[in-house]
Amino acid sequence: MAMRPSKGRVRKDAKGSIERFGTAPVQGGILGQVVTSDVLVYCSMQRKINDHQVGPKRSVGHVGSTDAFVHFLTLSFFFARSLPSKKCLRAVVVNAALLELATEAAGCPTGAELEAIEAESGSDYKCTNKVYGQNPLSLISNIAVVTGLLSALFMPIIGVILDFTPHRRSVGMSFSAVFTLIQAAQIGIGPKTWFPMAILQSIAGFCFSGMIMTSLAYLPEICEKAGQRRHATYTARFTAKQFATQASFLVLVGGLSFAFGIADDSVQTARMSQALNVVLVSISFGVGWCVYTPSRPASRELPEGTRRLGTIAYGMGQNLRTAKSIYARYAKGLRWFLLAELFAQPSVGALTSVSVVYLSSEVGLTASDISVFFFVVLVGTIPGAKVALVVSRRTNPNTSWQLSMLCLFAAMVIGAFTVGDAPNKYLSLVWGFFVGGVLGWFYPTENLFFSCVLPKGQEAEISGFRVISSMVLSWLPPLLFSILVSNGIDAKYGLTVMASFVLIAAMMLKLGTGSWDEILEESGRSELVEDRCADQP
DSSP, rough: OOOOOOOOOOOEEEOOEEOOSSSSSSHHHHHHHHHOOOOOOOHHHHHHHHSSSSSOOOOOOOEEEEOHHHHHHHHHHHHHHHHTTTTTTTTTHHHHHHHHHHHHTTOOOOOHHHHHHHHHHTSSSOOOOOOBBBBBGGGHHHHHHHHHHHHHHHHHHHHHHHHHOOOOHHHHHHHHOOOOOHHHGGGGOSTTTTHHHHHHHHHHHHHHHHHHHHHHHTHHHHHHHHHHHHHHEEEEEEHHHHHHHHHHHHHHHHHHHTTTTTTOHHHHHHHHHHHHHHHHHHHHHIIIIIIIIIOOOOOOOTTTTGGGGGGGHHHHHHHHHHHHHHHHHOTTTTTHHHHHHHHHHHHHHHHHHHHHHHHIIIIOOHHHHHHHHHHHHHHHHHHHHHHHHHHHHOHHHHHHHHEEEEHHHHHHHHHHHGGGOOOOOGGGGHHHHHHHHHHHHHHHHHHHHHHHSSOOTTTTHHHHHHHHHHHTTTTTTHHHHHHHTTOOOHHHHHHHHHHHHHHHHHHHHHHHOHHHHHHHHHHHSSSSGGGGGGGOO
């Protein structure tokens, strides 16, 4: 896409719609337009730091030229996030193997045996056996429950450590090291080790959340050194590489499984996947953290007289004060965005793990098939990003995000009740493409909405609070799914209940938020708004 010249400040038409905006050209095509909304947040965060509103400005130290430092820091951020994707797609292969092993351990038929039983009876076979006191179909969702509870309990504390101590790099390296060791251990997944591997899977999910939170802490400094225009270009470029890396990994796993004749063996495919994963993440984490990422000082100072041992208590108290302030002062937009985030993010985040259960038990996909399914989902996010751009401009980010959630709910429910009965299991790939398209609409619009409702002068504090709020209920959707399938209810109903959380979020926004002009005025962004907040054709 060609560069679009700036048109100056905001001008509104008779309806109050923002017609023109901006101060800088934007590059990077669709991805550039999707991710640049985040740049407003991160650059505003750094401006707050520079204005001494969250603490004194810190020197970045002498690390060579500014360009080199910016490039190194940006590389470290995306190296740390590239292979284990935002939704941890590498887990789908392991989850498929764990589900099959748990089913076999419970004495339930799988594979050809299950197909023969169902062909003879003419109906779906439901196994009621249990293993370790649980229905094998609930194993994957229980893993997600444990991960969600760990994140909800400890991420606020980790956020305080990242903000108020100089241990940002150490925290990131520690999470990455534990995560990599777990991947190595899971190469030994098998009939005798599947339950310990399931426990490790829960810990790996928690470590992944910690890595993401730590890497996000570097973004304001990247923006400070690069500037908004260059940061948008960097982000678009590396985001494209990130998605390409995820897709390439899934293609590699699927291709090798077919080449070695193990495509129908979920356990062997999982072992191969984990072996590849260990090699690749060891390189990417090693380069990202050890070569490109410098140690940084604390981004915020503790009040004078606060002892180091009181850091956690002060930080947790600050989170509580932030919540009260948001509830009292931002009733038109931000309050409802964060409440919607409480329900939307847990539901969408659980799709990767829970959908594996549905695809395996109801559709009959193998581990290799599931890899192909999620590759198609990734492909679907590309046109979805374009839909996000068009709809957000023709309406506004609030309306666009609501529509994306309604479409996601519809896609999940329709798929849940139709794909399992399809004459060919590979018709599920069509469903995967549509799900990917809606997710490609959901995520950038969510970030765009947040960048527009974020109050000026409180960017750093509320951005961290958003991360925490998205994890508070992350355990609830998979828990409800587990309860349903443990009581013999079809996975399609569990998937529907889980998807209903995004419907709740959409209804909150519809009934609670004010008009778009009121939201922008409340956040202090009604006069100068970024490109992605614009309502233009």
